Structure formats: C-alpha cells, structure tokens
Amino acid sequence: MRLLAPFFCLLLTANAALQTVQVIERSDVDQAKAYGGAGAYEQIWAKAYFLLDPKAPSSARISDIDKAPRNDKGQVAFSADIFVMKPRDPSKGNGTVLFEVSNRGGRAQTGMFGAPFLMEQGYTLAWVGWQFDVNDRPQVIKLHAPKAQGVTGLVRSDYQAKPGDSQFSVAADGHEPYAAAALDQPDARMTVREWSDGPRTIVPRANWRFVDATTVAVDGMQPGKTYEVVYTAKDPGISGLGQAAIRDFISFLKFGNTHPTALLGEQKRWIKRAIGYGSSQSGRFLRDFLYNGFNADEQGRIVFEGLIPHIAGAARGGFSHRFAQPSRTAPYYNIDVFPFRDLDDTDPITGWRDSILARAQASNTIPKIFYTLTSTEYWARSASLMHTTIDGKADAPLAPNTRIYHFSSTQHGAGNWPTRKSKEMQYALNPHDYKPFMRALLVAMQEWLLAGKEPPASRYASVAQLAPFEKLRWPKGNGFVPPVHVRQAMRLDYGPEFRDKGIITNEPPKAVGKPYAVKLPQLDEDGNELGGLKLPSVAVPLGAAFGWNVPARELGWPMESIGTPGSWIPFPADKIKARYGSKEAYLAKVRAAADQLVAARYLLAGDVDALIARSASQWDDLTK
Numbered sequence: 001m002r003l004l005a006p007f008f009c010l011l012l013t014a015n016a017a018l019q020t021v022q023v024i025e026r027s028d029v030d031q032a033k034a035y036g037g038a039g040a041y042e043q044i045w046a047k048a049y050f051l052l053d054p055k056a057p058s059s060a061r062i063s064d065i066d067k068a069p070r071n072d073k074g075q076v077a078f079s080a081d082i083f084v085m086k087p088r089d090p091s092k093g094n095g096t097v098l099f100e101v102s103n104r105g106g107r108a109q110t111g112m113f114g115a116p117f118l119m120e121q122g123y124t125l126a127w128v129g130w131q132f133d134v135n136d137r138p139q140v141i142k143l144h145a146p147k148a149q150g151v152t153g154l155v156r157s158d159y160q161a162k163p164g165d166s167q168f169s170v171a172a173d174g175h176e177p178y179a180a181a182a183l184d185q186p187d188a189r190m191t192v193r194e195w196s197d198g199p200r201t202i203v204p205r206a207n208w209r210f211v212d213a214t215t216v217a218v219d220g221m222q223p224g225k226t227y228e229v230v231y232t233a234k235d236p237g238i239s240g241l242g243q244a245a246i247r248d249f250i251s252f253l254k255f256g257n258t259h260p261t262a263l264l265g266e267q268k269r270w271i272k273r274a275i276g277y278g279s280s281q282s283g284r285f286l287r288d289f290l291y292n293g294f295n296a297d298e299q300g301r302i303v304f305e306g307l308i309p310h311i312a313g314a315a316r317g318g319f320s321h322r323f324a325q326p327s328r329t330a331p332y333y334n335i336d337v338f339p340f341r342d343l344d345d346t347d348p349i350t351g352w353r354d355s356i357l358a359r360a361q362a363s364n365t366i367p368k369i370f371y372t373l374t375s376t377e378y379w380a381r382s383a384s385l386m387h388t389t390i391d392g393k394a395d396a397p398l399a400p401n402t403r404i405y406h407f408s409s410t411q412h413g414a415g416n417w418p419t420r421k422s423k424e425m426q427y428a429l430n431p432h433d434y435k436p437f438m439r440a441l442l443v444a445m446q447e448w449l450l451a452g453k454e455p456p457a458s459r460y461a462s463v464a465q466l467a468p469f470e471k472l473r474w475p476k477g478n479g480f481v482p483p484v485h486v487r488q489a490m491r492l493d494y495g496p497e498f499r500d501k502g503i504i505t506n507e508p509p510k511a512v513g514k515p516y517a518v519k520l521p522q523l524d525e526d527g528n529e530l531g532g533l534k535l536p537s538v539a540v541p542l543g544a545a546f547g548w549n550v551p552a553r554e555l556g557w558p559m560e561s562i563g564t565p566g567s568w569i570p571f572p573a574d575k576i577k578a579r580y581g582s583k584e585a586y587l588a589k590v591r592a593a594a595d596q597l598v599a600a601r602y603l604l605a606g607d608v609d610a611l612i613a614r615s616a617s618q619w620d621d622l623t624k
Contacts, residue, residue, distance in 0.1 A: 017248035017298055018256065020049040021082070029085060035119035038087045038094070045139075046082040048128060051075040052244060061292045062240035063321045067148040078238070079144045080129035080245045083107065087122065090270040094122035096446060097253055097271055099304070101246065101278035101285050102127050102141040104173065104327060105134035109277055112310075112414070113439055121446075124271065128249045130242030130285070131326055133175040143245055145237045148322070152181055153236070154507045155323045157216075158228035158330050160196075163555070167217040170229065173327040178233035179213035188231040190218070194558055196226055197331035197487045203227070224557030226330070230508055233323060240320035243285075243294045250274050250304065251297035273449050275306040275442075276367075280412065280564070281327060283312030284335070284381075288319045291339075293359030295367060302365040306445045310372045310438070311412050313381025314340035314489075323507075329380075332509060336489035336516070340385035342369070342399040347390055349514060350491065352499065357399060368448055370441055371404045373460070374434065375521065375529060375547025376412035379561050382489040384466055384519040392517030395463050405441060405602075406460035407434040408521070408532030409545040411566025417614055418621060419568055425549040426481070430566030432535055432545055433614070436607040444601055456601045461531030466519035475527035475544050480569055483550050485560035488515040527569065533602055536593040536611055540586065542618055543570035573623045583619050590615045 029041035054065045054076050068076045087093045098118065100109040107127055110118060118125060129142040136142065155178045157170035171177035180188075190208050191200035207219040208229070216229050253271050278286045286309040289295065295303045315335045318324040329335055338347050339354040346353040360366045377383040387404055389396050398404065411430035419431040444455040467473075469486045491513030493499065521529035527544030538545065545568050548561035571579075580586035594611055597603035603611075 017050055017052055017244070018048055018252045019051050022047045022049070028088075029119070032088070035116060036122070037092060038119055038122035039092045040088045041085055041119050042088050044082070044084045044086070046084070047079055048082050048245070048249060049077070049079045050241075050245060050248060051077055052241070056298065058296075058298045059244070061320065062238065062244060064148040064151065064236065064238055065240065067151055068146045068238050069149070076146065076238070076241075078146055078241050078245070080242075080249070081141045082129075082249070083127045083139075083141055085119070085125040087124070090124075092122065093124055093270055094446070095270060095272040096123055096449070097126050097250065097274040098123040098442075099126045099128075099246070099250060099274055099276050101130065101276065101282035103279055103282045104175075105129070105131060105137075105140040105142055107141065108279060112279065112435060113442055114435075117439060121443075124253075126249075126253065128245055130246055132237040132239055132242065133172070133326070135174070135176060143242045145239065145241045147235045147237050149235055151236060151322070152232055152234045153323050154230055155233040156228060156230050156333070156508055158226050160226045160557075161221045161223050163223045165221045165223070167211060167215055168227065170214050170216060170231070172325040175327060177214040178236065178323055180210055181232045181234040183210040183213065185210070185231055188229065190216075190227060190229045192222075193226050193228070194224075195485055195487075195560055197490065200228065223555060224551070228332075236323045239324035239326070243289050243292060243320055246289065247294045247297055247303050250276075251301065255297075255301065273305045274303065275308065275445060275449070276304040277308045277310065278312070279310045280312065281317065281329075283309035284315050284317045285319050285326070287312055287356055288316040290360055290367075291316060291356050291358075292320060293363065295360050296363040296365040300363060300365075302367065304367045305449050306368045306370075308370045308372065308442070308445065311374055311377055311381075312371070313373060313377030313383040314385040315381045331487055331490070332492065332512070334492070334494065336382045337492065340382065341387075341396060342402050343397065345390060345396075347491075350499075366399070366401055368445065369399075369402045370445055370455070371402065372438065372441065373404065373406045374410040374412055374566075375408070376410075376564055376566060377547070378406075378518075378520050379486060379548045380412075380564065382516065382518045385489070385516060387460055388463055388466070388517075388519065390516065392466070392468075392519050393463070398458060403455055403458045404460045405437065405458065406521075406532035407432075407437055408529045408534045409538045409547070410434050410535070411545075411547050412564035415566070417618055422565070424552055424555060425562075425565060425567070426552050427549055427567035427569065429549070430545045430547070430568050431618070432537055434535060436603055436611060437533065437535070439607065440602055440604045443604065459531075459533040459602075461521045461529065463519075465522055465531035467522045468517075468519055472520060473523050475523070475525070475569070478569055478572070480527075480544075481550075481559075483548060483559055483561040485558065486520075486548075487560065489518050490515045534593070536590045536597070537615055537618065539593040540589045540615075541571070542576055542622055543568055570622050576619070576623055583616070583623075586619055587612060587616060
C-alpha cells in the first residue's frame with residue numbers, strides 16, 4: 001500500500017521546538033511482509049518544521065543563531081527531511097528508536113546491521129536531516145537551514161591534484177560550496193604542500209585566480225600536491241541547527257504528541273528509549289553532539305540513552321560553527337582537536353582541561369556509549385588518544401558508561417570478498433567484514449538499556465601493544481612496501497573562543513603547535529595487529545590486513561597513508577598449506593575462534609555459518 005499525502009500535517013503544542021510534521025508519502029515495506037514478532041513494517045517520508053528561541057540556554061552553542069532571520073515572535077524557523085521505518089502496529093515493536101545520523105544525506109544503518117535483522121528485532125528506524133550543504137536530490141535527507149545574511153568571513157578549501165588538473169571546486173566533497181563574496185579578492189591566498197600535513201608554501205597570487213565564484217584555476221598544478229585556498233565568503237548557513245533538529249526530533253518521538261494520527265501513531269505510548277548510531281562523519285557528529293551538550297532536550301531530559309559512534313576515532317569536526325564544512329577531514333581542519341577522551345583530561349602543553357562528556361555530566365544526561373573502531377581510525381583519526389594519556393605513555397581509564405571495541409586489522413568500511421584493487425591504490429582492499437560484530441554489539445546495547453545487563457568488556461590495544469609509526473615492525477617479502485609518512489594530529493589554535501569555550505571555526509588555525517602522541521597498533525610477525533577484537537578470519541589469517549593503503553606508483557603521489565581504504569597482502573598458497581595442512585583443519589580453527597566470540601557475546605550464533613562459508617571461499621580462491 002502506498003499513500004501520498006502532499007499536505008498532511010500534525011500540529012504539535014505551541015511551545016515544542018518541533019512544531020509541525022508534514023507527511024509526504026507512506027507505504028508498506030516489502031509488500032507488508034511480516035518480520036518476526038514485529039509483524040509488517042511501513043516507511044514514511046516527511047518533513048519536520050521547527051521553531052527555536054535564539055535566546056534560550058539550550059541554543060547557546062548554535063553559532064550565529066543570533067544572526068538568523070526571526071518571525072514576529074522572535075523565533076528562528078527551519079525544517080528538515082524525515083524518513084522512518086516502523087512496525088505498522090507500534091505495540092509490536094521493541095520500544096527502541098534506532099536513529100542514524102545520516103552520512104551526507106544517505107541511509108546506511110540497514111546495510112550495516114541488515115534490514116531484516118533490525119525489523120525482526122522490532123526497532124523503529126529513523127533519520128532526520130542535519131547537514132545543510134548536501135545537494136538536493138531524490139530521497140536525500142537534508143537540513144533546510146536559514147542563512148546569516150550579510151555575515152562575511154574566511155573559508156578554506158583544499159584539494160589534492162590529480163594528473164591533468166588545472167582547476168578545482170571550493171566545494172567539500174561535491175556539496176554546496178560557499179561562493180566567494182567577490183572574484184577579485186586581493187587578500188585571498190593560496191598555499192601548496194607535499195604531505196597532507198606538511199609545511200605550506202605560498203603560491204604567488206599571479207599564478208591562480210577565481211574562474212567563477214566556486215572554482216579556482218591554478219597554473220602548473222602538480223599531481224599529488226595539496227592546494228589550499230583561503231578566501232572571503234558570505235551568508236553562511238546556520239549549521240548548528242542540525243544538532244538541535246536531532247535533539248528535538250528524538251525528544252518528540254519519546255515525549256511528544258500522542259494524537260492517533262501522529263507520525264509514529266501514539267509514539268509516546270510505545271517508544272521508551274533511543275539509540276543514536278553514526279558512521280564515520282556521522283560518528284564524529286555524535287561526539288560533537290555530546291560535547292556541545294545536545295543530549296539534554298529543552299526540558300533537560302536525556303535524548304539518547306545509548307550511542308554507537310562508529311569509525312569516528314577520537315575526532316569531531318565542522319558541524320556547528322560559522323562557515324562549517326562537515327565533510328572536510330584534511331589536516332589543519334578542526335577534526336583532531338582536544339578533548340579526545342570522555343573523562344576529564346588536561347593537555348600538559350596548553351593547560352586546557354576538558355572532556356567530551358563535560359556538559360552531559362553537568363545535565364545528568366550521560367548515555368551508554370559503544371565506540372567501535374577499525375584500524376583506519378588509529379591511522380587517520382587519532383583513536384589511541386581515546387584510551388591513552390595525552391603523552392601516549394600510559395593507558396587511561398574509560399568512563400563508567402563507555403566501552404571501546406577495536407576491530408583488529410580491519411579498514412574503515414566493512415570489507416568484501418572477493419576483494420578488489422583500485423587503480424588509484426597500490427594494494428587490494430582489506431577484505432575483512434566486521435558487520436557481524438556490529439550486530440552482536442547492537443544486541444548487547446539493547447540488553448544494557450533494557451535490562452541493565454553488562455555488555456562485553458572493551459577490547460582494544462593497550463599501550464604495551466601500541467607503537468609510534470617509526471617503530472612499527474613491518475612484514476617482509478611479497479613485494480610489500482609500507483608508507484613512509486603518516487598524517488599527524490597537531491595542536492591547532494583557532495583563537496580565543498576555541499581556547500575559552502572549545503568553539504572551533506572554519507578559518508585557518510592561528511597557530512600550529514606540537515603534534516599529539518598518537519600511537520598505532522603494533523604488528524605481529526604476519527603483519528596483523530596486536531590486541532583488539534579479532535574476527536575469526538583475522539585470528540586465523542590467510543594474509544596480512546591493514547587499515548591504510550598507499551597511492552599507486554603510477555600516480556606519482558607521496559607515499560603516505562591515504563584516506564579510508566585499507567589494504568591486504570595475501571599469503572602465498574604454499575605458506576597457507578604449510579601452516580594449516582588442509583582446508584578442513586583451517587576451517588576447524590576458524591570455527592573454534594568463532595565459537596569463542598559467541599561465548600563472550602561479541603558474535604551472534606546465527607552469524608557463524610556465514611563466516612565459515614566466507615573463510616572457505618577465501619581458502620579456495622587463495623590456494624587454487
């Protein structure tokens with residue numbers, strides 16, 4: 001069944017931040033197929049309309065909200081797209097909203113955990129737009145934010161040149177760009193650097209120019225080098241409204257209107273708790289959401305009882321400040337910034353004392369947290385600083401409600417078999433698929449929230465299992481060549497507001513200080529990582545797997561670890577057969593490793609056979 005409702009509105013109480021929901025389309029999922037005890041599901045496309053008091057204490061950390069247009073009551077209006085999948089009969093659900101912070105306007109949690117699994121478990125799945133700069137396209141989930149009209153300021157844009165390039169867009173990841181306030185900007189400047197975090201060299205003003213308000217041309221661009229332009233833009237969107245939209249939408253689902261035609265049908269009767277999930281950029285968003293105190297709603301009630309910031313590492317990002325660019329992750333942007341840990345910490349060099357949970361602690365809204373990490377986050381998102389002291393010399397305690405799970409020898413995104421090799425990278429991609437771990441941990445989080453059952457213990461590399469980049473023990477042979485440089489997390493000073501309030505900006509840092517003591521998981525004799533939570537295919541390896549890759553030699557780029565893809569160096573067939581003897585003996589070891597994980601609740605029994613079948617396929621492909 002499909003219901004189009006171009007203007008079906010639910011009017012809420014006048015003092016609620018979420019004022020109106022306009023349902024656009026309502027339809028059955030999989031032709032009303034029943035999923036376990038939860039029965040049939042439906043999906044809803046809608047739009048939420050919000051009003052905020054810019055002077056309210058709960059709006060204090062929304063940059064430039066005082067400069068937003070206001071209605072005749074002095075309120076700021078904005079809207080956001082909504083998508084929901086829920087049991088048609090809400091009484092059959094499990095009482096939990098699993099909310100995904102949309103990554104660049106998309107929806108990924110059904111792919112991560114498996115849509116049938118989530119529906120059989122009875123979750124209400126929800127998304128609301130928070131990112132203002134994603135391009136409009138069908139089924140995108142976007143925040144529609146007002147602009148701070150007349151405000152100008154500096155914007156940064158950097159780009160790593162490819163062969164044949166002569167110009168680049170100032171947009172971040174192809175999103176809506178901040179247009180230059182004028183094409184003729186004598187004070188605009190450009191630099192170029194060899195390493196992503198290397199020293200900048202000035203590009204003479206005569207050698208580059210604005211082609212139009214969003215495109216820059218450069219004479220003699222060199223492949224592999226990173227070009228950065230700093231220019232003046234105007235009229236920034238009020239990006240911090242995205243954090244308020246999520247806060248107020250979840251608050252509505254749990255505490256809002258109970259009219260029978262409401263978006264989720266008397267949701268207040270059935271929705272008892274909320275888990276927030278975000279992956280990569282969206283996981284960093286959740287860390288920033290916590291840091292800025294948005295886990296308390298306008299009435300001081302807890303928003304998310306549980307959070308799963310996935311593959312975010314110790315980073316945050318540009319989500320709530322003037323001229324924010326949420327998708328930027330390059331060095332010198334506001335990604336790897338203090339504080340890194342949930343508990344109070346002091347930077348011995350700057351003297352700054354702070355924590356991710358400081359504001360949640362003050363409002364008594366600390367959630368239960370699972371930080372899930374791959375190897376990539378140790379290489380690209382300073383993950384070791386989440387559980388070591390700032391100097392990297394000792395293990396640091398975790399907050400009582402925090403657990404950290406490092407999926408050893410995996411890459412940023414779950415791997416596939418057969419793996420593949422990109423033309424732009426030297427090695428094949430890491431094939432290890434950690435999604436079974438994510439399903440088991442979601443079950444553990446629900447049990448923790450619902451029944452107070454302690455989750456599985458944290459699993460990550462201790463200080464004794466970590467090392468600085470220059471002391472890693474690399475495997476030898478098979479034509480393996482490691483990177484010669486790894487990006488560092490540096491102490492960046494963005495000015496007084498940053499030092500006093502932790503408010504970051506999009507402007508270039510005022511100063512660049514000493515790097516933080518980020519460490520990486522040490523390697524065993526095969527090249528796989530010590531410590532962490534090991535998939536059966538990692539515990540019983542057929543190759544060496546890493547959380548980094550390096551550029552293909554043909555590109556001529558610097559040999560530094562790049563991006564989010566991992567890499568894979570399979571063992572030779574004779575080494576595999578000599579180590580395990582036979583396929584049957586190998587698979588017996590894989591099953592034993594899987595059974596141990598099931599017993600410890602890191603893996604669901606229902607996922608074991610698929611893991612065994614995958615390992616069997618790998619054996620066949622590598623030994624034929």
